Amino acid sequence: MPASISVQGVSVEFRAPDGGPLPALGPVTFGLDAGSLVCLVGPSGCGKSTLIRVIAGLQTPDQGKVCLDGEPVTKPSRRVGLMFQDANLMPWRTVIDNIALPLELAGVPAAERREIAMKLLPGLGLADFAGAYPGELSGGMAQRAALGRVLIQRPDALLLDEPFGALDAMTREQVSSDLLALWAQERPTILLVTHDIHEAVRLGDRVLVMSPRPGRIVADIAVPLPRPRRVSDTYQAEFGAIAQAIRQAIENS
Amino acid sequence: MQRNTIQQRFYRPLERQITLGRPSIRRYVGLLALVLILVVWQVIASLRLYPSFIIPPPGAVLEKFITVVQDGRLWLHTSTTLVEVLGGLALGVSAGVVLGYIIAKNQIIEDLLSPVIVALQSTPVVAYAPLLVIWFGSGPNSKVLTCALTVFFPMLMNTVVGIRNTPAPLRDLMRSLGATRAQMLTRLEIPAALPVLLNGLKVSATLSVIGAVVGEFIWANAGLGFLINLSRNQYDTPLVIVAVLTLALMARALYSAVSYIERRALAWQQRTRRD
Numbered sequence A: 001m002p003a004s005i006s007v008q009g010v011s012v013e014f015r016a017p018d019g020g021p022l023p024a025l026g027p028v029t030f031g032l033d034a035g036s037l038v039c040l041v042g043p044s045g046c047g048k049s050t051l052i053r054v055i056a057g058l059q060t061p062d063q064g065k066v067c068l069d070g071e072p073v074t075k076p077s078r079r080v081g082l083m084f085q086d087a088n089l090m091p092w093r094t095v096i097d098n099i100a101l102p103l104e105l106a107g108v109p110a111a112e113r114r115e116i117a118m119k120l121l122p123g124l125g126l127a128d129f130a131g132a133y134p135g136e137l138s139g140g141m142a143q144r145a146a147l148g149r150v151l152i153q154r155p156d157a158l159l160l161d162e163p164f165g166a167l168d169a170m171t172r173e174q175v176s177s178d179l180l181a182l183w184a185q186e187r188p189t190i191l192l193v194t195h196d197i198h199e200a201v202r203l204g205d206r207v208l209v210m211s212p213r214p215g216r217i218v219a220d221i222a223v224p225l226p227r228p229r230r231v232s233d234t235y236q237a238e239f240g241a242i243a244q245a246i247r248q249a250i251e252n253s
Numbered sequence B: 001m002q003r004n005t006i007q008q009r010f011y012r013p014l015e016r017q018i019t020l021g022r023p024s025i026r027r028y029v030g031l032l033a034l035v036l037i038l039v040v041w042q043v044i045a046s047l048r049l050y051p052s053f054i055i056p057p058p059g060a061v062l063e064k065f066i067t068v069v070q071d072g073r074l075w076l077h078t079s080t081t082l083v084e085v086l087g088g089l090a091l092g093v094s095a096g097v098v099l100g101y102i103i104a105k106n107q108i109i110e111d112l113l114s115p116v117i118v119a120l121q122s123t124p125v126v127a128y129a130p131l132l133v134i135w136f137g138s139g140p141n142s143k144v145l146t147c148a149l150t151v152f153f154p155m156l157m158n159t160v161v162g163i164r165n166t167p168a169p170l171r172d173l174m175r176s177l178g179a180t181r182a183q184m185l186t187r188l189e190i191p192a193a194l195p196v197l198l199n200g201l202k203v204s205a206t207l208s209v210i211g212a213v214v215g216e217f218i219w220a221n222a223g224l225g226f227l228i229n230l231s232r233n234q235y236d237t238p239l240v241i242v243a244v245l246t247l248a249l250m251a252r253a254l255y256s257a258v259s260y261i262e263r264r265a266l267a268w269q270q271r272t273r274r275d
């Protein structure tokens, strides 16, 4: 069951190098409908990663709260999958064991979890790499393995923090299309941070725009374009108009 | 193409290539040096520039070696030292790892203990070894302790460094997957620290022999250190040399054993894409 997420008046302060307070985020308030795919864009350093960490339960906000299906988030939940710019694979584990890690931590027996992970490999384009170590993978393959690792969790919500940021343009389009296909099947609620406006429009039901630090939501732009959307659709007029609106919101913030 | 930062941290292909892919001819060059030393030694001894109790000929050493192997003395002293070294290693390494882990996890304990640790670490074992021998007697116990203390500090330091270096993003990942404390230790902290831990173990393996011999030099009834002392007092220089060479071999064997474990445990480091 996809989860609904609500972020209520969340703000975070860090300590600046000189010892003073450093407001990093918010206050921000918004909601994500269960099963929706929402993109988040904003200037670098505005608090996007901090927001993701708060929603994931990895960081306690100084003010406000986050609810998952109405329940306040106090610690990380297995229902929520996370993916970052780095693949964050364990270099001492093979691809298959990296992908199976969530099941291993949940106590699924070795044979069973390997079998489940094996079934995921072809869809990720990693069929021949079960026994490879992360050091042997290209950036795109490593990121696909990381995608496999969150998918095996069968998460009800996915928090993706610039997951394609380290990939070159071509690989990026491929991996993001893979993500869309998987989303269409399982329909987890997705919050995707990206710095690529076109990517945000191509993937999202909605695009949230954040102001510079401390980031607040300055625009919430709907993307009423039909799916499936192909990369070539990016060049159509309606598409361009929405991208234009997002760019304007960023510039005015 | 960009690589994930953790991989980069562990990425050491060159070092591996040199030790593993070494052409066999280079190994023989090392042997050649040994042969050269033997030849020079033989020549110096034959010239009789020095009395034979100062520089005995290699043949006399070999003869002595055969004698002490046959009468069981070499094995008696070697096994005594070996037991002390292995006991000391086990004690020192486990104490170092456990305390290192606690310190790495606990700022307050670090603040509390670091003055004592720094003071002890900067004092040579040779200096306080007599105390240990007074307290724990001339038997193997005091040598196990001098050896344990010698290996304790490098192991402690490497554990602190290794555990502290656990990549933060992987820690977050484990937390987000609901990992328990035990899972955090066995699935993340230990494997992530393993390269540094094994390095510490290599250093410890070499130091452990020194640690035990230091204890034996002070007061002992058996052991290779004791044998060196005894035979020196009797002007039995060939026996001194036999004991020294046995010690060198023991240290080398321990080092090789750890290297072997390291190669097996860190096999993944060699599996790296080159592009």
Ligand SMILES: Nc1ncnc2c1ncn2[C@@H]1O[C@H](COP(=O)(O)OP(=O)(O)O)[C@@H](O)[C@H]1O
Binding pocket: A014, A015, A022, A024, A042, A043, A044, A045, A046, A047, A048, A049, A050, A051, A213
């Ligand atoms: N652990 C931290 N301690 C201190 N400051 C931090 C910490 N994490 C992030 N910051 C600061 O908070 C701000 C927001 O960071 P971040 O959420 O990473 O931004 P974004 O992901 O949008 O680029 C930045 O100015 C950053 O330097």
Ligand SMILES: [Mg+2]
Binding pocket: A048, A049, A050, A161
């Ligand atoms: Mg960020």
